[in-house]
Amino acid sequence: MSEPGAEEYLPRGRSLRTLRAAVQDCHGCDLYRDATQAVFGEGPAKARLVLVGETPGDREDLAGEPFVGPAGGVLRKALAEAGIEVDDAYLTNAVKHFKWRPQGKRRLHQTPRAGEVNACRPWLEAEVDAIGPEAIVALGATATRSLFGTKVKVMKDRGKLLKSDLVPLATVTIHPSAVLRAGDDRADAFDSLVADLRAVADAMAA
Ligand code: URA
Ligand code: SF4
Secondary structure (H helix, E strand, C coil): CCCCCCCHHHHCCHHHHHHHHHHHHCCCCHHHHHCCCCCCCEECCCCCHHHHHHHHCCHHHHHHHCCCCCHHHHHHHHHHHHHCCHEEEEECCCCCCEEEEEEEEEEEECCHHHHHHHHHHHHHHHHHHHHCCEEEEEEHHHHHHHHHHHCCCCHHHHHECCCCCCEEEEEEECCCCHHCCCHHHHHHHHHHHHHHHHHHHHHCCC
């Protein structure tokens, strides 16, 4: 449980390309030990919109790309419904290595601890810095904490335009995996995610 943090692993050059290469050597916390690889963000280098999830899941860990599993499917559908071209957005995560524990033959996702989220934040900040987007959306509590600290809460602040040092427009919403867990309320949860994404799209258009 050591978390020296990612800062000393960041390269001198801060382009997305150099960052993406360097993250594979990060030992800023212990999560690199049990993961296949670091999963960096994906999308246009000059994307106007950055979406931040929690950590790569099982599928992302194997593929080396964010949001290629079930939650990614929900996110892509919600973006399309909100009128946002997924190829115009940059998708990334607050924590770059998959955290899991074994359950039988499966690898069960674990929510990263605050210390791990803090350790990984330099990568996220460097990514956002390199892109210079107009808007950023935190998906779920982990990304919200990483980007806005503990004062902003998903359920209280979702869909609101928030102050951020990083970008002109920022907001938070639920994580797409919350839609998958919503049971009978799945359709409502999905619609509420779309509404929050649409609020950002409208603000960007204005
Ligand atoms: N959930 C996330 O938060 N990020 C991914 O990349 C996949 C699932
Ligand atoms: Fe580094 Fe982040 Fe991976 Fe921890 S999770 S080792 S800080 S890249």
